[in-house]
Amino acid sequence: xxxxxxxxxxxxxxxxxxxxxxxxxxxxxxxxxxxxxxxxxxxxxxxxxxxxxxxxxxxxxxxxxxxxxxxxxxxxxxxxxxxxxxxxxxxxxxxxxxxxxxxxxxxxxxxxxxxxxxxxxxxxxxxxxxxxxxxxxxxxxxxxxxxxxxxxxxxxxxxxxxxxxx
Amino acid sequence: xxxxxxxxxxxxxxxxxxxxxxxxxxxxxxxxxxxxxxxxxxxxxxxxxxxxxxxxxxxxxxxxxxxxxxxxxxxxxxxxxxxxxxxxxxxxxxxxxxxx
Numbered sequence: 608x609x610x611x612x613x614x615x616x617x618x619x620x621x622x623x624x625x626x627x628x629x630x631x632x633x634x635x636x637x638x639x640x641x642x643x644x645x646x647x648x649x650x651x652x653x654x655x656x657x658x659x660x661x662x663x664x665x666x667x668x669x670x671x672x673x674x675x676x677x678x679x680x681x682x683x684x685x686x687x688x689x690x691x692x693x694x695x696x697x698x699x700x701x702x703x704x705x706x707x708x709x710x711x712x713x714x715x716x717x718x719x720x721x722x723x724x725x726x727x728x729x730x731x732x733x734x735x736x737x738x739x740x741x742x743x744x745x746x747x748x749x750x751x752x753x754x755x756x757x758x759x760x761x762x763x764x765x766x767x768x769x770x771x772x773x
Numbered sequence: 774x775x776x777x778x779x780x781x782x783x784x785x786x787x788x789x790x791x792x793x794x795x796x797x798x799x800x801x802x803x804x805x806x807x808x809x810x811x812x813x814x815x816x817x818x819x820x821x822x823x824x825x826x827x828x829x830x831x832x833x834x835x836x837x838x839x840x841x842x843x844x845x846x847x848x849x850x851x852x853x854x855x856x857x858x859x860x861x862x863x864x865x866x867x868x869x870x871x872x873x
Contacts, residue, residue, distance in 0.1 A: 615775045619783040626790040626810060635802055642806055649813055652783070655775075656824035658832050661816075661839075668839055673809065673846050680850045681802060684857055702796035706789045713785045717778055730827055741833050753840045760844035767851040 615655055622648040639677045646670045657733035780821035788814035801856075801863045805849055812842050 625645030632638045646669045653662035731737060742750055787810055794807030816835045823831025853863060860867055 612775055615779065619779070622783065623786050623790070626787055629806060629810070630790055630794045630797065635800060638803060638806060642809065645810075646813070649817060652780070652817060653820055656780070656820050658820045658824060658835075661820060661832055661835055664836070664839060668843055669809070669813070673843055676846060676850055677802065677806070680854060683854060684802075684863060698796045702793055705796060706793050709792065710785065710789055717781055717785070731824060731829060737829055738832050738836070741829055742836065746833055746837075749837060753837055757840060757844050760848050764847050764851040767848070767855050 611655060614651070618648045618651040618655065621645075622652065635681050636678070639674055639681060642677075643670045643674045646674070657731050658738075659733045660735050660738050777821055777825045780825075781818055784814045784818040784821065787817065799865050801853055801865055801868075804865065805846065805853075809842065809846070812838060 622645050625641045625648065628641040629638045629645065632641060646665060650662040650665040650670075653659075653665060791807045791810030791814060794810060795804050798804065798807070816838055819831040819835050819838075823829060823835075856868065857863055862868075
């Protein structure tokens with residue numbers, strides 16, 4: 608039986624490998640496919656953190672809905688135009704430099720920050736009721752507003768998608 | 774022993790790759806994919822904090838982020854398709870209508 612550590616290393620290394628392949632893959636379709644695969648490994652990490660509901664939502668919403676939308680739009684556009692290996696010339700030096708600066712700073716923070724977290728805090732059980740109860744009590748108003756935003760987004764997409772779009 | 778820092782490292786590496794994707798690629802679809810990677814890196818950090826501190830609020834926040842990200846992707850891709858109808862391109866350098 609594999610321990611949690613082995614599963615963590617498998618999931619995280621596979622996730623980062625998938626992310627690298629997304630960035631450096633020449634074809635947009637294979638980038639999207641690798642992103643789907645990466646989201647599966649990310650769901651695995653959520654499950655290792657006992658966030659089972661979020662793992663399932665990650666697969667359903669991201670791998671299932673969002674990335675299918677991506678693939679649908681890629682299919683809709685002209686593949687000749689989007690398949691070009693398009694790197695910005697100016698960004699080949701600047702981009703990695705920016706990312707390196709970010710990584711150095713965050714690495715320093717991660718090494719020095721004293722997280723005020725007790726290791727043996729009351730552990731989460733990972734049941735659905737645990738995450739749903741605050742959603743419908745403390746965070747009821749944000750939940751309703753999120754529903755409103757989703758509806759506005761749906762109407763907006765319909766308006767944008769019209770033939771005589773403004 | 775896997776600690777909180779391990780998860781945060783995975784999160785920041787994923788975030789960096791998302792930024793790299795946004796900056797490096799000249800394709801608007803790839804920019805959106807980089808944005809998704811950034812959002813997921815933030816989600817991973819939130820879930821890790823939530824799980825290691827025994828508080829559920831982080832995971833509640835992740836639920837909201839996922840919902841807003843889905844709305845954002847839908848609107849963004851609709852804008853992309855509308856733009857493609859106008860200029861027949863998805864390159865970031867070809868969009869110059871807003872330039873004064």
